Amino acid sequence: MACPKLFLSCLLLQLMSSFLVPEVAHGRGLKVGFYQKACPNAEAIVKEVIGQVMSVAPSLSGPLLRLHFHDCFVRGCEGSVLLNSPDNHSEKDARPNHSLRGFQTIDRVKTALEKACPGIVSCADILAIVARDVVVATGGLFYDVETGRRDGNVSSMKEALNDLIPATANITTLKTDFAKRGLSVKDLVVLSGGHTIGTSHCRSFSERLYNFTGQGDPDPTLDPNYIARLKLSCKPNDQTTLIEMDPGSVRTFDIKYFELIAKRRGLFTSDAALLDDSQTKAYLDFQIKTGGSTFFKDFGVSIMKMGRIGVLTETAGEVRKVCSKVN
Numbered sequence: 001m002a003c004p005k006l007f008l009s010c011l012l013l014q015l016m017s018s019f020l021v022p023e024v025a026h027g028r029g030l031k032v033g034f035y036q037k038a039c040p041n042a043e044a045i046v047k048e049v050i051g052q053v054m055s056v057a058p059s060l061s062g063p064l065l066r067l068h069f070h071d072c073f074v075r076g077c078e079g080s081v082l083l084n085s086p087d088n089h090s091e092k093d094a095r096p097n098h099s100l101r102g103f104q105t106i107d108r109v110k111t112a113l114e115k116a117c118p119g120i121v122s123c124a125d126i127l128a129i130v131a132r133d134v135v136v137a138t139g140g141l142f143y144d145v146e147t148g149r150r151d152g153n154v155s156s157m158k159e160a161l162n163d164l165i166p167a168t169a170n171i172t173t174l175k176t177d178f179a180k181r182g183l184s185v186k187d188l189v190v191l192s193g194g195h196t197i198g199t200s201h202c203r204s205f206s207e208r209l210y211n212f213t214g215q216g217d218p219d220p221t222l223d224p225n226y227i228a229r230l231k232l233s234c235k236p237n238d239q240t241t242l243i244e245m246d247p248g249s250v251r252t253f254d255i256k257y258f259e260l261i262a263k264r265r266g267l268f269t270s271d272a273a274l275l276d277d278s279q280t281k282a283y284l285d286f287q288i289k290t291g292g293s294t295f296f297k298d299f300g301v302s303i304m305k306m307g308r309i310g311v312l313t314e315t316a317g318e319v320r321k322v323c324s325k326v327n
Contacts, residue, residue, distance in 0.1 A: 029313025039117035062198015076310015094160035140253035143300025150317035202234035
């Protein structure tokens with residue numbers, strides 16, 4: 001905004017407008033087909049590698065999708081979740097990220113891309129494309145992925161601890177934290193549907209089984225029959241056992257997890273919280289009633305929005321040669 005005259009008034013307008021901009025930059029510089037000229041086979045290479053991985057390790061679908069989420073919610077979608085730290089203070093060293101898996105798969109994809117197009121495809125973009133490909137591989141709809149992200153060079157355990165939304169979050173916290181990232185209430189419930197694939201450690205929800213209010217009591221909002229079933233596998237203080245988030249449908253991208261939430265069988269407090277808001281509950285009810293008539297398309301739209309959070313583009317950041325370390 002150029003204003004040679006009325007400088008103070010113009011400056012005031014600029015300051016006011018800065019307060020209206022979302023907390024994080026969203027998607028400037030991203031586009032579908034960003035690598036069309038520099039690495040035209042980039043997405044095909046990712047698809048081939050993921051197809052190979054899914055054929056022998058289908059249980060990695062959920063973890064690979066989760067990597068994209070955990071990357072975007074800390075510092076934005078710039079690959080910082082992949083960085084190692086010599087003093088164990090990177091994002092992956094934060095307790096909520098101890099259960100992350102799939103790093104070797106990302107490295108495998110990166111190696112294939114570096115062989116075909118050295119120094120072109122960022123690790124942040126790999127996470128976004130891989131997330132799409134595992135959704136498709138497990139039965140979800142194909143959606144376009146915007147690319148053009150560059151990789152950051154900072155990864156902080158402290159930031160991960162502060163910024164990742166805990167599984168114990170209530171609906172107020174969920175809505176606030178999504179809104180801070182430019183995501184709507186609809187995005188919140190749609191993206192929660194990603195829990196339809198994958199597993200969780202017992203420790204992420206054990207308080208709901210054994211000590212919800214600190215009095216040795218279970219969570220009254222969780223189906224008591226489901227509590228009894230979960231206790232058979234999850235003993236007190238269990239740190240290692242994995243539980244399917246969507247039992248019987250854990251490797252299929254569908255709406256079954258929404259159905260479980262409606263039956264009070266969502267594993268996490270943050271899932272049960274979707275019943276505490278009229279808008280999120282209405283979305284759940286509609287998808288269940290209509291067999292997920294819009295969910296699969298909605299998911300593509302919402303995850304594309306999420307993929308724009310805090311991106312680095314153009315000359316910002318770098319394109320790492322190895323995803324676990326800066327150049």
